Structure formats: structure tokens, C-alpha cells
Amino acid sequence: MDANIAPERIKHLNQKPAYDNGTYVLYWMQQSQRSYWNHALEYAIAKANELDCGVLVGFGLMDDYPEANARHYTFLLEGLQQAQEGLEDRKCKFVLRFGHPAEVALELGQSAKCIVCDRGYLRHQRAWRDRVAEEADCQVVQVECDAVVPVEEASDKQEYAARTIRKKLMGQYEGFLEKPDGGTLQKDSRFLQPTGQDIEDIPAMVKRMDIDHSVAPVSEHFQGGEQRAAAVFERFLQQHFSDYSAHRNQPQTDDVSYMSMYLHFGHIAPAHLLQWVRQAKPKDDNREDFVEELLVRRELGINFCYYTEDYDRFDTLPGWAQETLAEHSKDERDPAYTLEELEHAQTHDPYWNAAMLEMKHTGYMHNYMRMYWGKQILAWSPDPKTAYDRTLHLNNKYFLDGRDCNSFANVSWVFGQHDRGWTERPIFGKVRIMKQSGLKRKMKPDQYVEKVARLTGIDATEI
Template sequence: MSDRIKNLNPNETADKPYVVYWMQASQRTEYNHALEYAIAQANELDKPLLVYFGLTADFPEANARHYTFMLEGLQDVKAELSARGIAFIVQLTSPEKGAVAWAEDAALLIVDRGYLRIEREWRDRVAHAVSCPFIQVETNVIIPVEVASDKEEYAARTIRSKIHKQLDAYTEPLPQTDVVHASLDLDLPYEKVDISDISSLIDELDCDQSVPAVEWIKGGTPQAKKRLSHFIENNLPDYDEKRNQPGLAITSDMSPYLHFGQISPLYMYEQLADVPASENKKAFIEEFVVRRELSMNFVYYNDQYDSYVCLPDWAKETLANHTDDERETVYNLEELETSDTADPYWNAAQSEMMKTGKMHGYMRMYWGKKIIEWSPSPEEAYSRALYLNNKYNLDGRDPNSFTGIAWCFGKHDHGWKERPVFGKVRYMNAKGLERKFKMSDYLLRVANSLPND
């Protein structure tokens, strides 16, 4: 546990009435090291614990689809905290500003760890603004990012062994801590936010409502656990062989829940304990542990993670050498966004993302590659891919998403046979899809998954 804990300022504990856990990246009450640490500290200080969450419409590129899924999860958080005797305070304010305000009467302020630039900036501002100790507890990865590696890794192959060598040390179960002093009945001077009516709250937030919520998946830890259980029982036995087949729904659907911190990767790992060793189990661990924690490594050590600048030099050089190559077809952003291309597979992938908030992982790679081919420059292609991905995917604006987009342009990959437009960056085309998969099944699956307009 000690490797997960970091003092963000040198302040000493004050004799104030309560301890505050600022919940932000880890929106769950189970397998949450930050919450359990906060409860333990409150007990030791003989004080009640409050959990605070700041709700802002200013999170970059977030819209009603993202907020709905998040608020569904926060409803579960409120109920579960209440069952443990802990008050849950949701306020319509920029998260870091609310944290500073609550810290005025806090003996200790605790926060979970976020890796994106805005999350790190929030924590830095709070650390310099509060007079109480401010402690960060890392809980959204199995191995703390700086323990896993002290530098930006080149590829999955360079971080894989580092992670596997340390898994046993960081996969111990996390027991729940009993609350000594309940905080539900405290008289707290704050304006209560009703999170039971999500539609009205989104109206009050005044966030972007151009991208509607989806119906096929609901947010929250109970829903995440139910989906994980179903996946392990029904789909994991075929995972290694069939996960890349776009026409099949073999994926776990855990990425939205992981993005909002509604499920712990440690909990997921523990649910595999009784699953016999197999290539299927190995492949799933590779995805949600190795590849996911490589993405955390990327956004933590590379401050340009959301920019074309983040790409390796070889990729930028080869793409630059082919910027002026003639493109057979160039689409504008509106044509891409509305799935108005001559490629039925790409159109299906874009439609799947727009309507459902999710895209099959293999198709997301193809989708990104074709944007390179159809854009006037690689820089413009990068901007378009990020815009579309972050706007429509439930797991957009996530380290995994930023890493996935960068991969399409050569990040965490190596040079291939040189060709027009792509240079030495890996190329994908429709014929390759048709050789590997029965693409008519994908077109049918997407068509059947989309609601009637």
C-alpha cells in the first residue's frame, strides 16, 4: 500500500472536524485504495469521513453521453457510501475549487490519482492552496505507474516483463475498513445536488447535449461486475481465438467502467484467480493489465500525449516524407462524422461508435488507419481521429484512447514496408479485413445494434 501513497504537500495535520476524500478518478466504493486509506486515517484521527465529488461541465470534450454514464455510477456510489455511514457530497463546481473549499475545515484531504493533464493540474493547484495535508492514493492501476517503470516505455514488449515480475506483490485482496464515526447526520453547510434525476441535472449542468446517452449499457459498479461475470463465464473461453473478429461480441465491455473508475483492475484480476491458466486468460490479462498500464505510462511520462508531437521520430519523419503523396480519396470532417464514405466497413465502425458509444477494438485500428489515408495531412488526420473518438466513445478522453489513436500513427509500433501516404507506418485495408474475417457478420451486427432514428 505504501507505494500507492504520495504526500502532495508538506503540511501537518490540523485539529479540524473531519477528514475529506476528494473522489475524482476512482468513482467506486469497492477495491478503492484511496477510500479505504481515507477511512483508516479518519478512524485513527477519531474523526468522521466525508466524500466529496465536484461536478463540472468544463471537462474537455465531455458531453451528455459521458455525464449520463458517470452519474449512473455516482448514484451507486451514494447508496453504497450511505450503507457504510459515509456522507457523499456532490457539488456543481470545478472539482479542484470544491476540494479547496472543503479542505478549510479538514484535518486531512485525500484524493485518488488521475493521469491526464487536467487531473494532474487540479491536484497541483489544490496542493498549493490548502493548509492541511494533501495525500494522493493510486488505485486505478494494479502496479503504481512509477513503480512499473521510471520512464516512458517504447512498446508493450518493453514493459510487459516489468509488470509481470511485480504482479504478485500488488495483487493482494483489499479488505474493507469499518467506519468508526458515521458522517450521515452531520450538519454540513452546503447546497445539496440531487443526482437521482439525471436528465434534469444534465440540463442544469448545461453541458453539450448533442451526443445523447446510450441505452444498451448502464454505468455503475454493480453493472460492471455483472458484465464482467458474464464475460468470464461465457466469452473468456473463446477470447484469444475470437476477440479480434468484428462480427462477434466477444469483448468484455469493461473499458467504459475502467475509464470512470467504476471497477477496479485489481478486482478484475482477482475474479480470474479460479480460472485455469490458458491462452484466453493470458490474452485478457495482456489487454486490461499490460496494455492498459502501458497507456498510463504513456500519458504520465509524455505530456504531449494528445498531440501529433507525441509520435516517435521515425513515424513523424516517414509521414512527413509522404505528406504530399496523392491521396485517392480525401473526405472532410463532416463526411467522416456522418459515415458518408465509400467504405461500408468504415461507415459501420463510425456508425457503431456514434450510436452506441463503443467500437470493436480491431475496427478502431482500421478506422484510425483509414482516417490517415483520407485526410489532407497526417496532422489533420490525428486531430480528426481524436475529435471523433473523444466525442462519441464512452471510453474517449482516456489514456487507453489516447494511446490507441497514437498507435494508429506508429506509437508503440515499428516500421513496416514503405508505401504511399503511410510511409513506413503500418497499413490496413478492406481486403485485409475480408481475408481475415467474415465482414458481412460485422455489418449485420452493427445494423442490428443501432436504434431506429
């Protein structure tokens, strides 16, 4: 069987054989929510052709996914709607069922010859796959699609910083840019028996779900889906890429890819993006910086969550950071804000307020403002642990790309993870500080406030 997939991406999660009496190969789609450049799907198609059967793609949608709300579910369903169309074009049947993802996989897996799944790195995502591998009666094969370099190939341990993983990733990533290809599915599977939920009226569907409805969808700013992801990226390449390096720290501009939310939901493959850039753009600073972000920084986040059991806890920060923050935990905070004041963007700092409003109203924020935003929460909270909890909470509540490996790694970065010690200061100790004066020196924060005012419809003078 050849689907042009690097063997390092493929892992048998149990030792059970394929089940002879099954009627299809089940691709249990959970992380990689797309119908192309999806290694797990291509593997499933190639396997089905070999076993002379069809492919059923199943997705389990639960109401109580950790920290998810109406904003996240809307984007997810917009993506699944496009994935379904793409899968039907490829003659696969797509079934969405409400329920715990592992239980939906096991239910649909009862009639499967073999179950193929994609890979997630967070605790619960790993636990679901372990459960399916243990309880299913047939073979379960995991195919890693959403990291360029498979996580264990990149490194066998938790890395200290970008500088320690960079060489490992850069040295091998070109060998993992293969476009997977399972061929044409021989058995038209669109009429397979299992049925699921129609994805038609997404707002009505979300409304019916027993979820947190307090955070509104942001479809007027960002809509989910594989075709939309490709269109947004195409626009980035044509209109913004040439300024990517120059504007990395210029949040008043729009010269970024806006890919993080699509990557989070698996609407686009990171290897596809890298391959696309390599084919479309010459080797220059823009290309190198983009590879640095998408490959090195993003996969450092994956490495962090994969090798750190408690990636979402303050007490897994490096010892030096915990020590220095503890030494300064009683330093006076002036000003100090409550979580409610922060969440309502009611601080004395218009630039910070603008960042908070951008995230609340659009679900996105430029990387440079994310750094500033997180650092001020540390400065204005009663103690470092409370600051960490608040930052993670707001990050995961409002960002479309929240609840990602990158969320946990980057919130931890605010508190010293993947960084080194700097000159000692009040509150921060040796943890890196960012000040408003630096913001004014390095970018154009007033223009950023105006940009947020345009995006949110809030008067700039009110921010």
C-alpha cells in the same frame, strides 16, 4: 494504520500536518468513482478511525470538463448514483457539488483534518491535485487506485512499446493485487453537515447543465455504475471468456469484457478484475491474453500519458513516424473525405461506416475495428496531422471510454507510436497499414455490419 494498501500507492502531496480542529477526513473522489476496491476510500476510512472522526466523500462536477458531453455526463452520474448508495452503506456521507473539482475539494477541505485523493494521469487531473496540495491548509495524501502497478513502480521513463514494459509489469503485478480494507468506519458519517446536489433525475440534471448536448446518452446500450460494471464482468466470465483469445480479432462477436468505459470512470478497479479472473479461471490462453490487454496494453497507455507532456499532439510521435509520414504527406489521397463525411459515416466503405455508426450510436467499438477505423482516417485525410486531429476528436467525442490515457496512446498508435516501421507504402510510409482485403481475410465484416444494423436499428443495406 493498516488498510492493506501497498506503500507504493501512497504519496504525501504536501508536507502539512493533519489539522486538529477538522471534523472529518475528506476523500476527494474524482477518478475512482466507486465504493469498494477503492484504495483511496479505504485509506480515508482507516485514517478516520485513527483520528476518531468521520469520512466525507466529495465530488466536484464541472460543466467544462475537457471534451465531455451529455453522453459522458450521463454515464458519470449513473455511476455516482451507485457510488453514493454504496458509500452510504459504508456509513460515509457523499456530497456532489457543481464547480471546479479543485475548488470543491478546497471548499470541503476547509473543515477536514486531512484530504485523501485518488490519482489521475492526464495533465489537468495532475494540475488539480497539485493545486489542492498547495492551497489546502491540511495534509493531502494521494492514493493510486486505478493502475494495477503504480506508474512510477512500473517504469521510470516513457516506454517504447508493449515489449519494453511487459516484463516490468509482469514481474511485479502479482504483488499489487491486494484488496484494500480500511475496516468498518467507526463514526457514522451520514449526517455530517456539508450538503450537495441530489442525484435523482439524471436526464433532468444533465439537461440543465451548460454542456455539449449534441451527443446523446447511450443508456439503452451501457449504463454507468459499480454494480453494473460487476454484473457486466460476471456475464463476460460466464458466457464469453472461454472464447476471448479465439475472438480477439472478430468484432462480429461479443466475446470481450466491455470494461473500458467502467475503467475510464473508475467504476471498477483493474486490480479487482485481475484478481477476479485469477480466482475464477484457469491459467490458459484466454487468461494470458486478458492480462496482456488489461495490464500490459492499458498500463502502457498510462505510462505514455504520464511521461509525455504533450500526449495529445501529433508532434510527440516518434521521430521515425513523423519523418516517414512527412515524406508521404503529399501523396494523393483517393478517396479523400471531409470531417463531416467521416462523422456522418458517408464513405464508400460499408465496414468503416458500420464502425463509425457503432461508435456514434452506442459509444463503443471492438478493438479490431478501432484499429481499422483509425488507419482509414489516415488514408482518407488531406495530411497526417489533420488525420491525427480528426481521429482524436471523433474518438473523444463519441466513445464512452474516450478522453482516457488509452485514447491518447491508441490514437497515437495509429500513427506509429509504440510500433515499429513496416514495408514502405503510399500515404502511410513505414507506418503500419490495414486494408479492407485484410479485414475480409481475417474476420467476417459482413456479419459485423449486420451486428451494427441490429444495434443501431439502421438497415444493413443503408450502411
